[in-house]
Amino acid sequence: MSTKERRTTTLFLADDDECVRRTLEHFFSQCPGYQVVGAASDGAAAVEGCKRLRPDVALLDIQMPVLSGTGAARLILEEGYAKCVVMLTAFSDRDSVREAQEAGAFGYLTKPFEPDKILPTLEVCLYRSREYHLLRKEQRNLDRRLGERETVDRAKLLLMESRRMSEEEAYRYIRELSRRKNLSMAKVARYLVEQLGGAP
Structure with a gap:
């Protein structure tokens, strides 16, 4: 597939820690085929940003002010503001991760981030998301x-x-x-x- 044919995966980042946002923005700026289109420091702003920008992936911290990442994930997915949600969390947040998955998140990345795991995790989540949306489309057709x-x-x-x-x-x-x-x-x-x- 040529460079022109390869589709860019758009990302929206939401974390109340500016250092985390900058780290991820820098990481993705080095990754061909990925583009950060927006960022937010709280869950409510993440919902509004995704509504406006319609990214492929929303990466949401679980613990955020105003609206939690779990609450934001639920709204973003219910309204179709992003194709896929991936949660950002610490190892100790297992219960929160389970709760986020129940809200529709397709996976999670743990902090501190391991660079070699970020893209494979996103690829798996995007694949699951495509399968999910395809099944939903087939169900509606049926x-x-x-x-x-x-x-x-x-x-x-x-x-x-x-x-x-x-x-x-x-x-x-x-x-x-x-x-x-x-x-x-x-x-x-x-x-x-x-x-x-x-x-x-």
């Missing part, structure tokens, strides 16, 4: 198709009851109407359900 199938089945049943059609005839009728009107079978089925008095 739910939509299931809803459409149920609507078509309802329309078939109403046609069978009101017009004395067989199931096959009712299906062919919906399919043909869909073709003639250049509409999806689900839209045609919804129209038939409304017209035949089968709307809930």
Whole structure:
């Protein structure tokens, strides 16, 4: 993959310790393919920054003023302000890490940072995030198709009851109407359900 083709991973840093923020900013400035687009010293500012900048990754300290990293992670992920959240924590914060993971964080980095572990940790978290979002998309598509199938089945049943059609005839009728009107079978089925008095 050429340099032009390689996509830059954008990062937002949030830690109330300015030294930590500077350390990470310096580290990522030396890493091709990574760019820090914003930073904050408290959780509320992190949420607002992610809302505005929409980074790929939000790195959040667990212990922050105004709003904790856990609270910020929950809001950022619920609202889709970042694709992935990674928590920054000390070894003693195991309970907080568990709590953060329950809020949706994909992993964590421990302080003091071990430079050789930062990028591998981010890569794993980004991979998990992509898998998670792909599964969510597939689930939404399955739910939509299931809803459409149920609507078509309802329309078939109403046609069978009101017009004395067989199931096959009712299906062919919906399919043909869909073709003639250049509409999806689900839209045609919804129209038939409304017209035949089968709307809930």
